[in-house]
Amino acid sequence: xxxxxxxxxxxVDRQDLDAIISRAQTLFLAMADHNVPYVIPLSFGYDGTHxxxxxxxxxxxxxxxxxxxxxxxxxxxxxxxxxxMTSCDAGTRFESVVGxxxxxxxxxxxxxxxxxxxxxxxxxxxxIEYPPAALAATTIVKITITELKGKRRH
Numbered sequence: 001x002x003x004x005x006x007x008x009x010x011x012v013d014r015q016d017l018d019a020i021i022s023r024a025q026t027l028f029l030a031m032a033d034h035n036v037p038y039v040i041p042l043s044f045g046y047d048g049t050h051x052x053x054x055x056x057x058x059x060x061x062x063x064x065x066x067x068x069x070x071x072x073x074x075x076x077x078x079x080x081x082x083x084x085m086t087s088c089d090a091g092t093r094f095e096s097v098v099g100x101x102x103x104x105x106x107x108x109x110x111x112x113x114x115x116x117x118x119x120x121x122x123x124x125x126x127x128i129e130y131p132p133a134a135l136a137a138t139t140i141v142k143i144t145i146t147e148l149k150g151k152r153r154h
Contacts, residue, residue, distance in 0.1 A: 011095070011150030020095050020150060021046050022122075024075035027053065029143075031064040031071050038064050045119030051101070051143040052115035062105070062139065069103040071143060099148040106140040115140040 011017055027044040030037065040061060045052040051073070055061050065071070077095040106112050112135055120128060 011097075011152050014148075017097055017148055017150045018046075018048065020077035020097050021075055023077040023095075024097070026075070027051060028074045029053070029061075029071055030073065031061070031068065033064050033067045043119060043123065045115065045117075045122045047118050049145060051145070052106075052118050053141050053143075054116065054119060055139050055141065057137060057139050061141075065103045065105070065141065070100070071103055072098070072100050073143065074098045093154055095150065095152040097148060097150045099145055101143040101145045101147075104142050104144070106142050109135060111142075112138070112140045115142060 011020070026041045028039055028041050030039040032038070038060065042053045075097045077097075078093075106115055113130060116128075116130060116138070120126065
């Protein structure tokens with residue numbers, strides 16, 4: 001990824017990046033098929049090295065990912081919009097993470113279950129049993145992270 005212009009806002013500590021990811025509710029996944037871009041918001045799970053998301057067994061996401069498994073993603077942690085601003089301090093207080101990775105469709109049923117468990121753990125403490133028919137009707141995609149950067153403005 002290109003160097004960040006505002007070095008004073010760059011987050012390089014992996015623990016800080018992981019903390020932002022843990023606060024994020026949505027992963028925005030960007031894909032491309034030749035010169036056709038596609039971005040979609042997703043629920044996700046994160047294990048420190050990979051993101052997991054689920055989808056139906058057919059659809060545009062999978063069409064794009066089968067043609068080009070290279071992706072870019074973005075997440076936001078805390079965001080605060082200033083309600084009273086002057087021209088010198090106008091703006092948003094935020095923290096965000098962007099990165100790149102490679103997607104793989106998970107075919108092993110044990111890893112599919114693991115991916116779903118990681119995804120659900122991001123949103124709830126509940127444990128869920130997955131009926132075989134539900135697992136068969138669900139595609140789990142694993143994103144192996146290759147680049148990760150963060151930015152913050154307080």
